[in-house]
Amino acid sequence: MRTYIxxxxxxxxxxxxxVIAGGYDVGDKATDFKLRNIDGTLxxxxxxxxxxxxxxxFTCNHCPYSVAYEDRIIALNDKYANRGYPxxxxxxxxxxxxxxxxxxxxxxxxxxxxxxxxxxxxxxxxIYPAYGATRTPHVFxxxxxxxxxxxxxxxxxxxxxxxxxxADEHYVExxxxxxxxxxxxxxxxxxAIGCSIKYRK
Amino acid sequence: xRFRLILLFALTVPLTLRAQQxxxxxxxxxxxxxxxxxxxxxxxLAPLFAPxxxxxxxxxxxATWCAPCVEELPYFEELTRRRTSEKYLIILVxxxxxxxxxxxxxxxxxxxxxxxxxxxxxxPDANAWIDRIDPTxxxxxxxxxxxxxxxxEFREQSFTSEELTTLVTSFTGHAQ
Numbered sequence: 001m002r003t004y005i006x007x008x009x010x011x012x013x014x015x016x017x018x019v020i021a022g023g024y025d026v027g028d029k030a031t032d033f034k035l036r037n038i039d040g041t042l043x044x045x046x047x048x049x050x051x052x053x054x055x056x057x058f059t060c061n062h063c064p065y066s067v068a069y070e071d072r073i074i075a076l077n078d079k080y081a082n083r084g085y086p087x088x089x090x091x092x093x094x095x096x097x098x099x100x101x102x103x104x105x106x107x108x109x110x111x112x113x114x115x116x117x118x119x120x121x122x123x124x125x126x127i128y129p130a131y132g133a134t135r136t137p138h139v140f141x142x143x144x145x146x147x148x149x150x151x152x153x154x155x156x157x158x159x160x161x162x163x164x165x166x167a168d169e170h171y172v173e174x175x176x177x178x179x180x181x182x183x184x185x186x187x188x189x190x191x192a193i194g195c196s197i198k199y200r201k
Numbered sequence: 202x203r204f205r206l207i208l209l210f211a212l213t214v215p216l217t218l219r220a221q222q223x224x225x226x227x228x229x230x231x232x233x234x235x236x237x238x239x240x241x242x243x244x245x246l247a248p249l250f251a252p253x254x255x256x257x258x259x260x261x262x263x264a265t266w267c268a269p270c271v272e273e274l275p276y277f278e279e280l281t282r283r284r285t286s287e288k289y290l291i292i293l294v295x296x297x298x299x300x301x302x303x304x305x306x307x308x309x310x311x312x313x314x315x316x317x318x319x320x321x322x323x324x325p326d327a328n329a330w331i332d333r334i335d336p337t338x339x340x341x342x343x344x345x346x347x348x349x350x351x352x353x354e355f356r357e358q359s360f361t362s363e364e365l366t367t368l369v370t371s372f373t374g375h376a377q
Contacts, residue, residue, distance in 0.1 A: 064266050064298065098268070134357070135341035156340075160325040162298055169328075191331040193262075193296055196269060196341040196359075 023132015026188040030056075030142050030149040033127045035090065035120035038107045043118045045088070045142070045149060052084030053143035053152070053179060055172060058122075058133040060091045061109045062100035063195035066136045068161050070113050073137070076157070076172060077117040085141070085176050087117040092128035092136070097198040128197055135194030141175045141185075152179055155190030222290065223320065224248040230321075232307045237295075239302070239321040243330035246322055249292065250334065252350040257289040257372040262322075262334075262344045264296045265309045269359040270343040274315070276362045280369060281317040288373050291317045296342065299323045347372055 024030055032045045045054055055076055059066040077087035095102035103121050110119045122128050131140055132154075141153035153175035158167035175185035224246060226238030240246040249260065261277055263270035274293070281291045293315070297306045302321060310319060324330060331338050335355035338344055344357045349372055356368070 064264075068298075134339035156328060159328055161327075162300075162325045166325075169326075171328075190328040191338070191340040193327045193331070193340050193342060195267060196343070196357075198269075 022129050023134075024140065024151045024154065026151055026154060028151045029145075030140065030151050031127070031130050032149065033120075035122060035127065036103070037118045037120050038103070038110050038115075043088070043120055048086060050084070051086055051144065053141065053176075054149070055080060055085055055087045055176065056131070056140040056142060057087060057089050057137055057157075058092045058128055058131070058135075058139075058197070059089050059137040060093050060098070060101045060195070061105050062093070062098050063136045065161050065192070065194050069137050069157055072157055072164055074113065074116060079173070080176055081117070083176075083180060085180070089115070089117055089119045090122050090127060091119065092122045092125065092133055093198040094125060094200055097200060101198070125199055133197060135192075135196060137192075137194060139172055141172060141179070143179050153185050153188055155187075156192035159190075161192065223292075223318070226320070230302060230307070232303070233311060235307065235310050237302075237306070237310070237319055237321055239299075239323055241323050243322065243324045243333065246294070246320070247333070249320075250346070250348070252348055252353075254350060256287055257347065257349040257369065258292065259289060259345065259347045259369060260292045260294055262294050262296060262342050264342060265305045266297070267342050273343060273360050273365070274313070276360055276365045277317055278315060279362065280365065289369060293317050293319045295319055295321045297321070 034042050034044045037043045048054070057073055059069070059073065073087060073089065081087065091101055091106055093101040106119055106121060137157060139153070139155060139157060140151055142149045143152045153172065155171055157172050158164070159169040159171070160167035171187055171190050174187065178185040223238060224240070227241050227245060228239040230237045230239060259277070259280070263274065265271065277291050277293060280289070295306060306321070327340060331340050334346055337355060338357055341357055343359055344355070345360070346353070346355045347368060348354070352372065354368065
């Protein structure tokens with residue numbers, strides 16, 4: 001019995017360690033998910049059989065960096081959704097910690113801004129640690145590889161959060177353009193300052 | 202009691218960070234007795250991250266809109282207030298948006314009367330400088346780097362008062 005409990009404890013410890021140390025590198029296989037969208041439906045990447053890949057963006061309502069990028073996220077979806085790379089936005093925050101990121105607040109913001117893409121709620125906060133998102137906004141460009149989804153780019157949208165016109169490196173666009181042209185992105189990872197993802201300690 | 206307060210004040214004032222200990226800034230915002238250097242581009246601030254002898258330097262990256270950052274500021278303030286020697290320096294590197302400095306940062310500093318040295322880093326191309334602080338930094342704030350000539354540690358986390366004190370003491374060698 002004692003051995004059994006110990007084994008269970010060790011398994012549990014291993015599982016939680018995996019969650020903490022989780023997160024993808026470029027080249028890794030990414031998990032699909034089934035998360036609630038602001039329109040009440042459940043959305044999975046499998047719901048997009050004709051997509052070539054996805055621009056998965058962990059973002060939220062409250063974070064000024066996310067807000068600064070809202071128009072650029074809409075523009076990415078406008079540009080790439082019908083070319084096979086739709087934007088899938090996911091709010092990773094626990095609304096108990098950050099009430100501005102509640103499901104109702106997500107609906108409001110999406111309606112104000114006219115989001116043209118799914119804005120999903122990471123209920124239970126299982127998906128952002130699996131991807132290794134640490135901040136908002138945090139982008140993962142995925143490409144379909146047979147039945148799998150392959151991570152091809154991780155990082156920032158561009159190199160100027162404050163002024164879209166002043167940005168001279170458009171990382172996500174460059175990555176998706178490369179994938180559409182059958183190449184690997186020249187820049188596969190970038191970093192940006194962002195808001196930490198909010199969870200209960 | 203009043204005498205002790207005055208004494209404490211007299212002891213602390215000469216020890217607040219002198220301007221010459223900071224790299225020269227291209228812009229300095231002056232408002233209501235508050236003077237905040239603004240570094241336009243990481244290069245200008247980079248010398249701050251070079252070790253300086255026995256002194257332990259604690260640099261915290263924060264913003265007024267970052268709730269966990271604001272929550273831990275009092276612990277950095279406590280360290281600044283308790284500072285009785287040149288053994289350590291606390292520098293709060295603010296990352297508020299440039300256009301919001303007068304509407305957000307200055308009112309925040311006026312309200313909270315921060316004693317620690319506050320500087321502004323205005324460099325939106327963060328991909329170019331995050332790794333120079335630490336390659337393990339994802340870019341989320343709060344984040345803190347602490348270093349002296351012998352050692353350097355980086356933490357992408359929020360601190361409790363105890364955690365911060367323990368970390369600083371592990372550098373300065375004794376309880377502050």
